[in-house]
Amino acid sequence: MRVSVIGGGSVGADDHEVAREVGRLLGEQEFDLVCGGRGGVMAAACEGAESAGATTIGILPGEDRDAANEHVDVVIATGLGHARNALVPLNGDAVVAIDGSHGTLSELGFAGVYDRPVAGLGTHDVDGAYAAESPADAVEYVADALDA
Numbered sequence: 001m002r003v004s005v006i007g008g009g010s011v012g013a014d015d016h017e018v019a020r021e022v023g024r025l026l027g028e029q030e031f032d033l034v035c036g037g038r039g040g041v042m043a044a045a046c047e048g049a050e051s052a053g054a055t056t057i058g059i060l061p062g063e064d065r066d067a068a069n070e071h072v073d074v075v076i077a078t079g080l081g082h083a084r085n086a087l088v089p090l091n092g093d094a095v096v097a098i099d100g101s102h103g104t105l106s107e108l109g110f111a112g113v114y115d116r117p118v119a120g121l122g123t124h125d126v127d128g129a130y131a132a133e134s135p136a137d138a139v140e141y142v143a144d145a146l147d148a
Contacts, residue, residue: 002057003142004034004092004116006107007041007123008099015099018121019044021135022096027052029143034059034092036084037068037075041098046071059087086110094142096132097123117145 003026007019023045026033033049035042037058046056050071058072063079078084085103089095089111097108097120108126111118118129119138125131132138 001094001146002032002034002092004089004095004107004111005041005045006035006088006095006097006100006104006111007045008101008104009036009038009040009042011040011044011099015041015122016044018135019098020048022098022121022138023048023050023054023056024052025135025139026096027054029139030054031143032057034088035072036061036088036103037072039069041100043069043071045098057091059084059091082106089116090114092116093146094118096138096142097121097129099123117142 019041027049032055034057037060057074058068059076061081061084065075065077068075085106094117095111119132119141120129130141
């Protein structure tokens with residue numbers, strides 16, 4: 001199974017650590033990680049997932065596969081710009097959102113359209129999203145939702 005991790009393209013040290021921990025915990029639960037493939041939350045989550053031996057998939061907005069962060073195993077270049085935001089939650093069975101701005105909000109909207117379970121950590125307050133208290137709580141929520 002796959003979990004999409006979405007969030008800010010640039011983040012501070014605290015959110016970087018939260019994202020890295022989410023990625024590590026997802027990897028330990030043997031989830032593949034899907035993200036936008038670039039920096040910030042995406043790179044930190046991939047780093048954590050990689051440390052746990054998980055496969056990381058980056059769905060890039062541009063055409064250059066070399067634009068992916070160094071922790072992405074499978075790079076998908078789309079050339080779609082922000083329209084690729086629809087593909088990130090679509091390719092996960094659940095979503096964890098960390099921090100973020102307008103792009104993250106659009107991905108949360110698509111997660112709702114695709115009826116994906118969503119756990120949020122310090123992100124937008126949207127209907128249907130579970131407000132997790134910690135990385136472990138977020139991962140437990142999506143794991144339980146996918147087990148149901």
